[in-house]
Amino acid sequence: MQQIPMPYLLFLGDVMDPLAAKTARGIHVWRPESCVGQIRLATDSVSLGLPEMDIATAKAQGAKTMVLGTANSGGKLPKHWIDSIKTAIRAGMNVANGLHQGLNDIPELVELAAEHHVELFDVRHMRPELDTGTGIPRSGxxxxxxxxxxxxxxxxxxxxxxxxxxxxxxxxxxxxxxxxxxxxxxxxxxxxxxxxxxxxxxxxxxxxxxxxxxxxxxxxxxxxxxxxxxxxxxxxxxxxxxxxxxxxxxxx
CATH class of the missing domain: 3.40.50.300 (P-loop containing nucleotide triphosphate hydrolases)
Incomplete structure (x- = not known):
């Protein structure tokens, strides 16, 4: 299975509803040591209280993956987030996405990621080749x-x-x-x-x-x-x- 490189920069976009940031909040609560900081597109949007960082600063502090840490109705990627994703890719950061719409379904992002040798992780679609279950008893x-x-x-x-x-x-x-x-x-x-x-x-x-x-x-x-x-x-x-x-x- 693919492993998403840590630590993370948590991208909160411009969401106003705390429930919309539940993915980022879950990461912050359970893996605080893996969170370098947060990036927001609006100063009055939801905050996790992490250090505010731009992408260049987060990269310099060791962030390996920018995580789109919010959810929205319909799971569509807002078009005005694309520039931030491109900036992260150009900085040499992977991007992880929990929305239904995949980053790998956007050709310009796929091409840019290949050019900069980084990965796009669509976690809803991250799965290896699977077999049917066997039901054979196993240890552990x-x-x-x-x-x-x-x-x-x-x-x-x-x-x-x-x-x-x-x-x-x-x-x-x-x-x-x-x-x-x-x-x-x-x-x-x-x-x-x-x-x-x-x-x-x-x-x-x-x-x-x-x-x-x-x-x-x-x-x-x-x-x-x-x-x-x-x-x-x-x-x-x-x-x-x-x-x-x-x-x-x-x-x-």
Whole structure:
């Protein structure tokens, strides 16, 4: 699987709604050591409180990838962000994108990235060649977070478990299955973009056989109760072959 180079410069654009910056916020909360700074296009837009930087300064301070850390309705890339992306590419920085619209679907960006020998990471479409699941038992231990609905904290819980287990000197790794998780971890598979027949195989690849004392903490998606997303949840259950399930539920 591709690995997104860290550290990051978090691009916040000009979004005004804090919820729109949830991807950047997730990275900042869980991987603060991997965040060099932030760049905004408007002084009154959402801020994470990171040092304000232009692209040249961030590059000089070691940033390897500029992350488009916001989401919007429809997942389209705003046209007025293109110049900032081009500037980052010309500075020798990779660009990572969690929007539905891919950077690799924009020919001028693809050509510029090739010219400057950098990568464009469309995390919703970052996946290797996949096989169908085998169901063959494999070594290592696995935890899968599951939920009674979507958006009830499965990624947060998975990352909290990784942090707590590592504090106890347990050998544990977070395995990302959503775009924010992939950017936090630097790698993973956006499971909702995988063709249904290959979901369990994707999870087997994401959390393969490992040492008997190693724990993979697999980020769950959707819910078996959800009429739209239960198929993804079931594929995760089959592919994970989890030793433990952690149920997530929104109180109230």
């Amino acid at each position: 231990k696995r935890i899968l977070t599951v939920g009674t609905d979507c958006s009830v904290g499965k990624m947060y819980t998975s990352l909290a478990l990784e942090s707590a287990m590592r504090e106890l000197d347990l050998n544990a790794d977070f395995r990302a299955t959503g775009q924010t998780g992939i950017l936090v971890a630097g790698a993973g598979i956006a499971i909702d973009a995988v063709i249904a027949d290959f979901i369990s195989g994707a999870v087997e690849l994401l959390a393969p056989a490992n040492d008997d004392n190693h724990w993979d903490i697999i980020e769950g998606q959707g819910s078996l109760y959800h009429p739209s997303f239960a198929g993804v949840s079931m594929g995760l259950i089959h592919g994970a072959q989890a030793h433990l399930l952690v149920m997530c539920h929104e109180l109230g």
